[in-house]
Amino acid sequence: xxxxxxxxxxxxxxxxxxxxxxxxxxxxxxxxxxxxxxxxxxxxxxxxxxxxxxxxxxxxxxxxxxxxxxxxxxxxxxxxxxxxxxxxxxxxxxxxxxxxxxxxxxxxxxxxxxxxxxxxxxxxxxxxxxxxxxxxxxxxxxxxxxxxxxxxxxxxxxxxxxxxxxxxxxxxxxxxxxxxxxxxxxxxxxxxxxxxxxxxxxxxxxxxxxxxxxxxxxxxxxxxxxxxxxxxxxxxxxxxxxxxxxxxxxxxxxxxxxxxxxxxxxxxxxxxxxxxxxxxxxxxxxxxxxxxxxxxxxxxxxxxxxxxxxxxxxxxxxxxxxxxxxxxxxxxxxxxxxxxxxxxxxxxxxxxxxxxxxxxxx
Numbered sequence: 518x519x520x521x522x523x524x525x526x527x528x529x530x531x532x533x534x535x536x537x538x539x540x541x542x543x544x545x546x547x548x549x550x551x552x553x554x555x556x557x558x559x560x561x562x563x564x565x566x567x568x569x570x571x572x573x574x575x576x577x578x579x580x581x582x583x584x585x586x587x588x589x590x591x592x593x594x595x596x597x598x599x600x601x602x603x604x605x606x607x608x609x610x611x612x613x614x615x616x617x618x619x620x621x622x623x624x625x626x627x628x629x630x631x632x633x634x635x636x637x638x639x640x641x642x643x644x645x646x647x648x649x650x651x652x653x654x655x656x657x658x659x660x661x662x663x664x665x666x667x668x669x670x671x672x673x674x675x676x677x678x679x680x681x682x683x684x685x686x687x688x689x690x691x692x693x694x695x696x697x698x699x700x701x702x703x704x705x706x707x708x709x710x711x712x713x714x715x716x717x718x719x720x721x722x723x724x725x726x727x728x729x730x731x732x733x734x735x736x737x738x739x740x741x742x743x744x745x746x747x748x749x750x751x752x753x754x755x756x757x758x759x760x761x762x763x764x765x766x767x768x769x770x771x772x773x774x775x776x777x778x779x780x781x782x783x784x785x786x787x788x789x790x791x792x793x794x795x796x797x798x799x800x801x802x803x804x805x806x807x808x809x810x811x812x813x814x815x816x817x818x819x820x821x822x823x824x825x826x827x828x829x830x831x832x833x834x835x836x837x838x839x840x841x842x843x844x845x846x847x848x849x850x851x852x853x854x855x856x857x858x859x860x861x862x863x864x865x866x867x868x869x870x871x872x873x874x875x876x877x878x879x
Contacts, residue, residue, distance in 0.1 A: 518750070518780075519732035520608045521743035521879065523618075524554025525837050528724040530692055530825035533628040539573065542724045543624050544585035550620065550726035551587070555741055561728075563616045564588035566595040567603025567623035571638070572829050574630035586622040586726075599623075600725060601795075601832030601862030601872040605750045607729055608874075617734040623830035624724035632720060632828050636866070641757070655759060655867040656717070657709020660800035662764035664711060667807040669800060671711045675702045677799040678716050678823075685820025689849045690838075692721060692825055716799040723827030725834055742879075744844045748857070749781025749875040759867060767808040769871045770863075774809075777859060777873035784857070784875065789814040791842045791858035793835035794821050797828075801868065805861075814859075818842075819850040832862015836874055843878035 526549035528534070528542050537545070551558060564587050570578050579595050594610075596603050600623030607621040633652050640646040663669055682696035697705070697715050705715035735743060753769035753776070762768075778784040792814045796802035806816060819838050822831050839858035841847035847855075855878070862872040 518608060518612050518747050520611045520747040521730055521732060521735055522727055522745045522747065522840050522876070523556060523730050523741065523743055524550050524552070524728040525744070525840060526550040526553055526726050527690060527834055527837050530721040530723045530827065532719070532721060534626065534722040539624065539626050539629070540581060540585045542626070542722070543582050543622060546624070546724040547585065547587045547620060547622055547726045550728050554728035556618065556728055558587050561587060561591060561618055561620055563592040563610060563619040565603050565607035565610065565619060565621045566593065567600045567621065567830065567833070568595065569597055569829050571635040572625055572627070572630050572632065587620045592616070598870055599832050599862045599864040599872060600830030601836060601860060601874060602752065604727065604833060604836055604874060605752060605872060608747050608750060611729055611731050618728070618730040620726060620728055621833070622724070622726045623833045625827040625829035626722045627720040627828055628722050639866070652866070653708045653712070656798055657712040658759055659764050659867040660712045660798065661710070662761055663800055663804035666765035667804060669803045669807070673803060674711070674716050674799040677802050678702070681799065681802065681817070681820050681823035684818060684850070685824035687849050688819035688824045690824065691820055694719070712798060712800065718797050718822035718826045721825045721827050723825055723830065723834065725830050725837060727833070727836070744879070745840045745876040746879050747874060748877045749777040749779070749784065750873070751776025751780060752870070752872040754870045757866070757869065764867055767804060769869070770805060771808055773871040773873040774859065774861070777875050781875045786812045786814070789857050789859050789875070790855040791815050791818065791839060791852050793817055793839050793858065793860045795832045795835055795861050795863045796821055797863070797868070815852045818852055819847065832860065832872055835862060836860040836876070839874070839876045843876050
């Protein structure tokens with residue numbers, strides 16, 4: 518694709534961003550991304566918003582948030598799947614030739630509209646909602662299914678959670694939480710067997726913005742430089758019903774990555790140096806690694822969702838980490854010589870939807 522990342526910004530993560538309204542978080546992050554790109558808002562010709570009304574806790578949230586996201590008097594569209602889906606939509610708009618330079622902006626204040634409450638309401642109302650289906654239960658069902666399919670043990674999940682926290686502690690853009698001790702692991706309550714609370718990436722508040730532009734605009738921009746090229750995109754959505762194959766088959770995960778590699782010009786797994794996974798639990802991380810089949814790429818060197826996890830836009834946070842890797846700016850967690858990195862995002866019950874984006878250094 519002839520689409521490039523010019524600048525980006527991630528709002529400093531926190532369990533609760535209590536000193537700002539959501540509109541202020543979005544405005545500050547958007548302004549920082551424009552500054553990072555060296556671009557004025559007047560140069561932007563379109564804005565792609567990725568947000569959820571339910572998770573924002575307000576109806577048609579873009580009425581309040583479009584302008585802080587830079588969309589005043591600009592073409593604006595919104596997607597409601599995930600932040601990384603928004604990047605795919607924004608990149609395709611640029612690649613169409615209709616637009617030249619745009620913003621992709623996503624956010625989630627999980628402290629204001631708890632994710633679990635929203636997920637309960639997304640259950641089918643006549644069967645799954647009355648039995649109490651929610652995010653924790655579906656993640657527990659996923660964990661049980663992949664343990665059986667891939668031979669993952671609870672002890673392996675404990676070890677992966679400790680590794681993820683240790684990696685996240687090295688990431689200066691994360692929350693800086695210490696790795697749990699074995700005693701803390703043993704004391705962690707079960708939320709849905711075999712899933713313990715300590716296995717889950719804690720939610721945070723956060724926002725992300727990216728400035729993307731066409732190669733044609735870049736060539737005429739007077740010497741502005743891109744951080745990375747968007748090489749390939751892929752996404753898949755799996756069935757809603759939580760059968761054994763749906764939970765453990767990981768067809769959507771594999772398919773999204775395969776599509777991103779194929780649209781990247783026939784890339785292979787060997788062409789990737791880094792993979793940034795949206796693994797909401799330690800069981801997800803281990804299952805995804807099993808599905809990748811022993812790739813040589815570094816996997817989530819900065820801790821992934823265990824570093825920061827503004828749920829709706831965690832995949833887009835992964836995209837910023839991937840861009841940092843290929844532009845040699847992943848301070849603290851840089852993989853030496855990284856030239857291509859894949860960012861993964863997931864959404865829905867037991868990660869029903871998957872998105873993958875490949876970035877190349879320029």
